[in-house]
Amino acid sequence: MHSSTANILVADDNRVNRLLLKRHLELLGHEVAVVENGIEALQRLREHPFDMLLLDIEMPELDGFAVLEHLLADPQLRELPVLVTSSLEGIENLVRCIELGAEDYLSKPVNPVLLKARIGASLEKKRLRDQQRELVSRFATSAVAQDLASSGFNLGGHTVHGTVLLCEIRSIAAMAESLGAEEIIELLNTCYALMFDAITLQGGSINQMTGERLMAIFGAPTALEQHGQRAVEAALEMVEMIEQFSAEQVATGKPALRIGIGIATGDMVAGYTGTSSRATYTCIGHTVNRAAQLENHTKQLDHTILIDGQTASQLQYGIAVHKLGTFSLIEGADAVEVLAVNHAVEKPKPVTNRATFKAAPQRIMPVARDMPDNAVFISYAHEDLDAVLRIKAGLEEAGLTTWSDVARLEVGDDYDRKIQKNIARCSYFIAVISATTQVRHEGYFRREWNYAIDRSRNMSDGALFILPVTIDETTAVEALVPDKFKTLHFTQLPGGEMTEEFRQRLCEFMSSGSVN
Amino acid sequence: MDQDAFNFAIFRELQETTGADFVTELVRSFLEEAPQMRKTLSDACTARDAVTFKRAAHSIKTNANTFGALKLSGMARDLELGGLPQPGQASTQALDRLTEAFQQAEQILQSTCNA
Numbered sequence: 001m002h003s004s005t006a007n008i009l010v011a012d013d014n015r016v017n018r019l020l021l022k023r024h025l026e027l028l029g030h031e032v033a034v035v036e037n038g039i040e041a042l043q044r045l046r047e048h049p050f051d052m053l054l055l056d057i058e059m060p061e062l063d064g065f066a067v068l069e070h071l072l073a074d075p076q077l078r079e080l081p082v083l084v085t086s087s088l089e090g091i092e093n094l095v096r097c098i099e100l101g102a103e104d105y106l107s108k109p110v111n112p113v114l115l116k117a118r119i120g121a122s123l124e125k126k127r128l129r130d131q132q133r134e135l136v137s138r139f140a141t142s143a144v145a146q147d148l149a150s151s152g153f154n155l156g157g158h159t160v161h162g163t164v165l166l167c168e169i170r171s172i173a174a175m176a177e178s179l180g181a182e183e184i185i186e187l188l189n190t191c192y193a194l195m196f197d198a199i200t201l202q203g204g205s206i207n208q209m210t211g212e213r214l215m216a217i218f219g220a221p222t223a224l225e226q227h228g229q230r231a232v233e234a235a236l237e238m239v240e241m242i243e244q245f246s247a248e249q250v251a252t253g254k255p256a257l258r259i260g261i262g263i264a265t266g267d268m269v270a271g272y273t274g275t276s277s278r279a280t281y282t283c284i285g286h287t288v289n290r291a292a293q294l295e296n297h298t299k300q301l302d303h304t305i306l307i308d309g310q311t312a313s314q315l316q317y318g319i320a321v322h323k324l325g326t327f328s329l330i331e332g333a334d335a336v337e338v339l340a341v342n343h344a345v346e347k348p349k350p351v352t353n354r355a356t357f358k359a360a361p362q363r364i365m366p367v368a369r370d371m372p373d374n375a376v377f378i379s380y381a382h383e384d385l386d387a388v389l390r391i392k393a394g395l396e397e398a399g400l401t402t403w404s405d406v407a408r409l410e411v412g413d414d415y416d417r418k419i420q421k422n423i424a425r426c427s428y429f430i431a432v433i434s435a436t437t438q439v440r441h442e443g444y445f446r447r448e449w450n451y452a453i454d455r456s457r458n459m460s461d462g463a464l465f466i467l468p469v470t471i472d473e474t475t476a477v478e479a480l481v482p483d484k485f486k487t488l489h490f491t492q493l494p495g496g497e498m499t500e501e502f503r504q505r506l507c508e509f510m511s512s513g514s515v516n
Numbered sequence: 517m518d519q520d521a522f523n524f525a526i527f528r529e530l531q532e533t534t535g536a537d538f539v540t541e542l543v544r545s546f547l548e549e550a551p552q553m554r555k556t557l558s559d560a561c562t563a564r565d566a567v568t569f570k571r572a573a574h575s576i577k578t579n580a581n582t583f584g585a586l587k588l589s590g591m592a593r594d595l596e597l598g599g600l601p602q603p604g605q606a607s608t609q610a611l612d613r614l615t616e617a618f619q620q621a622e623q624i625l626q627s628t629c630n631a
Binding site for chain 2: 019109112
């Protein structure tokens with residue numbers, strides 16, 4: 001959102017009022033959409049992200065008070081600034097609006113100067129809230145940010161069952177002496193970016209970064225199935241990425257990079273520690289200590305990834321391990337079964353083994369930062385990643401290049417511009433629609449959908465560009481998607497499993513070059 | 517013309533802040549909606565539907581205020597806050613007075629826009 005331009009929805013049952021408010025807002029430089037009652041207002045807000053709602057109270061179907069109640073109960077919409085514009089009389093009505101979460105109240109007929117001031121103030125508050133949320137996401141990981149947003153902040157912890165991954169970039173400390181400060185930080189950032197990709201792709205949450213050490217948790221703050229399997233999958237991906245990066249470093253005459261990873265599974269205490277003014281989300285307990293000790297032992301046992309017996313017992317498919325024995329990792333501690341993960345051979349192959357590991361999330365190669373030419377852009381809610389990876393694998397099997405924003409590490413205007421640019425030059429745009437997108441009324445994927453619609457406006461009628469795909473029982477009729485999508489053919493790919501028909505169809509489009 | 521019925525300063529200010537052409541369009545919309553607004557109010561009165569009656573009176577009040585039709589706005593406000601008039605003569609009289617003020621406002625708006 002630009003500081004002076006906002007996307008505003010006006011809900012008013014009276015035509016003259018709608019026209020007048022729309023005019024006032026457009027003269028202030030805002031984008032405006034209008035609806036005639038409360039039900040329509042809620043529907044539009046859930047379909048499309050708005051920066052603000054101007055709400056009348058006396059409306060048929062669902063009045064303004066009821067709309068405010070619905071917004072308050074909806075985690076996706078509760079922070080939307082609402083400016084009530086009404087000529088309802090009585091202080092009690094005004095008080096009720098404020099109690100129900102309205103940002104402000106303006107009497108009709110609306111004074112344009114006051115309208116401008118109130119909108120400016122509300123949008124500024126929203127901008128600060130958004131900025132705060134973005135900062136929290138950047139410094140606290142998205143899982144913690146979501147946990148904070150849904151449950152609020154409370155010091156204290158609870159016992160969780162999960163898997164801890166501890167990683168050390170071994171050679172960084174030695175390099176710090178020979179490389180310049182900027183170069184070493186850039187190197188660390190690259191390593192972290194590569195490893196973040198691997199961890200977040202498997203549902204892990206990066207919990208701590210201290211210099212060359214990183215700690216990730218699988219299973220907290222949000223519960224995660226197969227956390228042990230996912231942690232080991234992430235570790236394998238991390239090793240592979242760092243090895244590739246190291247090879248590039250060596251090729252340019254720079255020192256090689258190595259990492260060591262320890263993984264342990266069990267109960268741990270998770271929660272926010274610190275003070276009310278400065279706190280961090282962390283996990284403590286024997287499981288965390290065990291992971292740290294395993295990581296320490298990677299050097300002396302000369303293995304890159306070491307796991308404990310509890311993690312090994314969770315491995316269900318495609319990962320080769322061998323037992324090293326049962327011994328105390330530190331003096332006086334209980335003996336622990338230690339296994340090494342063989343990362344050089346027998347790693348699961350995402351495409352060829354797809355049938356065998358159908359129920360499991362598939363691993364993919366590191367995502368290219370820049371989108372290749374003629375790629376098919378896949379837009380999705382991150383909860384649908386497993387299905388998206390199957391779609392990608394299915395299309396790539398047929399030789400099609402796909403691009404999707406898998407890691408979502410980046411934030412801000414630059415990132416947004418990159419996505420816009422990619423949508424502007426991709427060959428086709430697949431919009432993945434699911435039960436998740438149905439309930440997520442606000443999400444970056446919705447912005448991507450709108451970018452795709454913007455691009456299609458430059459195309460001739462009937463030109464094929466946007467391909468809506470449903471991956472579950474969500475139907476085209478009920479799909480909460482932009483109106484433009486409703487005019488298109490929806491393809492069903494349950495669970496993201498590719499069909500020959502769809503693959504063939506896309507190959508034919510690509511060869512006929514119907515867009516580009 | 518009843519000078520208290522219409523506040524031309526409000527109307528001119530509306531033209532200044534949103535543009536004279538736009539206001540002409542806005543008046544046209546209001547005049548198109550006006551018969552339906554009157555009918556809704558009258559039907560609600562006959563059906564003793566207090567909610568619809570209040571909403572219709574509220575809507576007339578708001579629009580009349582927007583254009584500066586203060587007499588109409590005041591009458592609509594009385595109906596909105598007073599609720600359904602008693603059935604029979606009181607009801608008929610109240611609606612007749614409002615219709616008269618409505619027609620007067622419509623005439624002024626039409627002539628102002630045509631001027």
